[in-house]
Amino acid sequence: MKKYFCGVDGGATKTLCVVADENGYVLGVGEAGPSSMSLVGLKGVEKAVKNAVNSSIRSAGLPSRDVDVLFLAIAGAGSECRREAVRRSVEEANIADVVFVDSDAIAALTAATLGKPGIVAISGTGSIVLGVNGRGEVHRACGWGYLVDDEGSAFYIGREALRRSLMALDGRGPPTVLGELISRHFGAESLSQVIDLISLGEVGVVEIAGLAPLVLEAYKLGDGVAVDIVHQACRELALATLAVARRIGLEGEVLVGVCGGVFEGSEIFVKLFSLKLRELMPSAKVVKPLVKPVIGALLLAYRSVGRELSEELVNRVLDSAANYSKLVVAREV
């Protein structure tokens, strides 16, 4: 009897699932609603995972049956106790014979390095930099959450834009077009009305992160404050990347994948990050991953049951994934 492997990437906007056979041949892709732990809770994760897996099985034209190995990469499942809670909840739902759980960042790392040593720098609503060495040791930096430290993330960029606009308003900092752009973005008459919206909870973390594209626009216009913010964000991500490389002792040419909405939405951001990083770490080679994080989750499903990520297996996954536009990212430096 054939064995089926599933990788799931669960985030704040959606849950993606890919199903493949034991030889690495991708058979189908499924999708469901969000499964970020802090957003939907344990029961919500279970439901989204079930829907995403079922949808992928249907897409593959397989009869409805249990998956053999399921690897869940779930946003917010970063700690041992939360991983265990998700594993237990999903196991009880009888979706698969064996269930492994880790954070979504691990899937992005694996998709970027395809199981080899290297680093991924993620800048979405939040940020995190994660690396793995030849002994499989993982180290992370940055991305401790918006309340504490999300350097280089869209939230960081948006918050800095607000902060620096307010500094211009109250006379603590240089003028900037950002204040006007931000007010217009929220349909407000003034910055202080934007602050009202924040006080009332109508503008929160996600909406502030949504200001990042606007800061990158102002960067192109040459606004001094916007230029400063974008440089600082790239610098923080580069410093975190260097810290990770040092901590796990990566040597020679170091592959650094970039992913997340900020990198995917801005070529300028990718280029600036590469420049800053190569100043600090000339051995770094910045790449956009070939495939989406969910493929990383699939590779981890194989590895979790002791399968080696051989060139043959990885290539079969990459080749067959190319049939599904949802799984592919164009490689660009």
Add this chain to the structure above:
Amino acid sequence: MKKYFCGVDGGATKTLCVVADENGYVLGVGEAGPSSMSLVGLKGVEKAVKNAVNSSIRSAGLPSRDVDVLFLAIAGAGSECRREAVRRSVEEANIADVVFVDSDAIAALTAATLGKPGIVAISGTGSIVLGVNGRGEVHRACGWGYLVDDEGSAFYIGREALRRSLMALDGRGPPTVLGELISRHFGAESLSQVIDLISLGEVGVVEIAGLAPLVLEAYKLGDGVAVDIVHQACRELALATLAVARRIGLEGEVLVGVCGGVFEGSEIFVKLFSLKLRELMPSAKVVKPLVKPVIGALLLAYRSVGRELSEELVNRVLDSAANYSKLVVAREV
């Protein structure tokens, strides 16, 4: 018939009320639960104000009756629309004949300057710097809320302590004792367990602000990162003070009152702030206000109905307030 004036200072931990006669003679003090708008909502503000006013009337031994003039200084009532909402809600509760509403920061400013031109720098859970000139023009800087910009506040100090401890942990920054102190403070085994508590919502803005005293302890121990954080906090507050002084054109010796939990809890913080400020603004004279912000609210009650804050009136308020320990702050430079 005698007229009675009430000043109310409503914050996140309690609501204080002082009642006085038309000549400025303080007759009683009352207290009730929190009335910070974002914490308790409109109905909660109304209830806390009613309880605080009634409690002050009882304390004064006055018969239960309407107060003539009520000035409410309420945390979170910073914008026109929120002030109006509070005014309407409290007026409908028939607590007083005339109700005025403004932010709690205005009461602190008035308590610090006793109605004269000057500035107040407030560092509590949040921060704000507010100034008034001889024409009554008010300008503010800093303190746009924890999500955006609360430079120099207890939350800022606590968040920086967490952020810099995490930087030490993941290799981005110099070592510091703060990580261990913070873990112990929350009864956690490690910093990453503290981050779990933040993710789970068990440690929030108030608890992070609660780390400020610990940072000031580490400052005394000479921890380099703690020294840096405290200097930076004082510098941000000094820059904000300078920005306010410039914007409203304060000249000659400028009175700068300091208030809020961080200043009140740490002589070192007051001294460091004074040093930083005098570097930037040699004309500044830093003082601790003589009286609590609620006395500022009372003075604003008189002024709101057109009464001049004459030396006679102010002195009578100060002299009679001295009978109530809740209303007095020791003056120290």
